[in-house]
Amino acid sequence: MTHNPPFRADVVGSFLRPAALKEARAAHAEGRIGDEALREVEDGAIAELVAKEADAGLRLATDGEFRRSWWHFDFFSGLGGVDIVELDHGIQFQGVQTKPRGVEISGPIRFDDAHPFLGHFGALKEQLARTTGATPKFTIPSPTVVDFRLEPGHINSAVYGGRDDIVDDLVAAYRDALHAFYDAGARYVQFDDTAWAYLCSEVELQKARERGIDTDRIAERYAALLNRVLADKPDDLVVTTHVCRGNFRSTWISSGGYEPVAEQLLGVVDYDGYFLEYDSDRAGGFEPLRFLPEGDKTVVLGLITTKSGELENIEATKKRIDEASAFAPLEQLALSPQCGFASTEEGNLLTEAEQWAKVREVVAIADAVWR
Template structure:
């Protein structure tokens, strides 16, 4: 039986339907209760799971339909973390998100009743033939956005203690998802892409952090969290360049982080965004260890509805083979279609056409797809 990642794979989030958006709005204004909202979410998740399977995808997600954000919903339910209304949102290219953030106010931990464990269980029960894939934010996300100022100094006088507890928290999360039946876990991580961006690197230096040291710290945290994981749990890392209403944050090739990230982080696969020249060339793939790790090329954009010609994508896959063997490559969209509930600027039909194109191309390129 094929193991994750699959030749035709998916990053995770899907466009929210009108019925789901309306239900969430009614829940927030008090018109319906949590149980009614959950019923709508369940119905919509069943629908998109069936649609993904019908396209031939071997990994399916719940579309992140129970979340408003790809990261905050998970992080806010960790022990020691609270969400709050920030002074300003996150600045993308020409657009700003809602003003939301998280901060560390107590000792970190992963609670046994974290709601996303049940979210995964529902997904697993819903899937018929594919592998249920769970997506959560990577641990580095909790530190990078706010840095020292969003970590209570009375709780963590030293950041060494914070990073140690962060690694332990995620180690417990990994084990908890496996115990819940998860065999394909994806960590979504914007930070590695930020460390490739001249603009973001300057911002990091201005606040007093050393970008090269952060690479080492984040790699150590990830490796501790994943150490000793069960052999049948496959973990991927999606390196995201920002995804909000079809815009982005970071640009710059992977070269500044490739040796540490591809060569030194103990995941099974990397989902790398390659839909535009903002990502640079495929040369950094030379750092992928030979034989036992996969690079999932995000060559199909989720930021517009225009459907890529299959021939053009196949040529790009051939280009990548100059630096890594074809057997170590897979294909996916470059990111999710709705990293926040607002979603990207394309239609649901265009979204499904993109995923169908991924499957079509993969079957042409790889005999085992």
């Protein structure tokens, strides 16, 4: 088994919020408890979580995103010049829509040491140092999500002339973020990214064009943006990405195989690893993995769904790993659930017991395949 991230048995990041945590967050939102009381509940829930991650056999641990409401908006709102605003619509999933929130660029985009996520990472690192000794993994949304989700009229024209003009500051903010997390002790960071999956869907590309995005050669532009962010990262900082097709209350958004983006995403972007969803036929076949260069990069196959509690057939999953190895070397593959279990605080439609059974299954299959 590999001793460096991404691990043969890995997870995307988020976990179902325990009932006590949900109750505390609701009480805090309503003003019935203060920041300190909420933080105590969060700390206790995360302590229990990392113990369960260790018990399940994971070599890494996340904080489950327990201090967040959303997988992306909480990070964006901590950036200078970025506001989360109410829209007249949410993001449309299959049969359900999220709360009506969106990103607005109100000033120069920047990252500084006041960002609350640095404290969140520090608390996780300290917790693990005291207890399990697992590698802390920390997740943030990719900068491409800012661009892809921007609605028309949501850039302050007094600051930026248009969508293209935000790129330099966005890159600088993310470079600063990576170095700040590194200085805080992070060695395993993941960029969560829905944009690449949407580039595989003509339906979502059309929606993007309606938002004013030029989709011609957009994969090349996003690859260039990300490589600018990653250009001077420390050699011992592992940065991976999770390509998500939408994950809200067990529903989804995007369909389409990785072929339209694989050459740029796998062959050009300087990520150390790629968490790719492969839990349904909406993701297509494994053929796009042929663009993975030989070497140190890893594709983590998301073959275990988080959208239901039913366990996958172990032998069938092993067979799918074998099929993937026809297009990328087995030593450059790993296994994880297809997504997080709770990309938003509402969580997916399965129980905590089912969630942990899924994680244990990932570990058991990885042990059998890569022992």
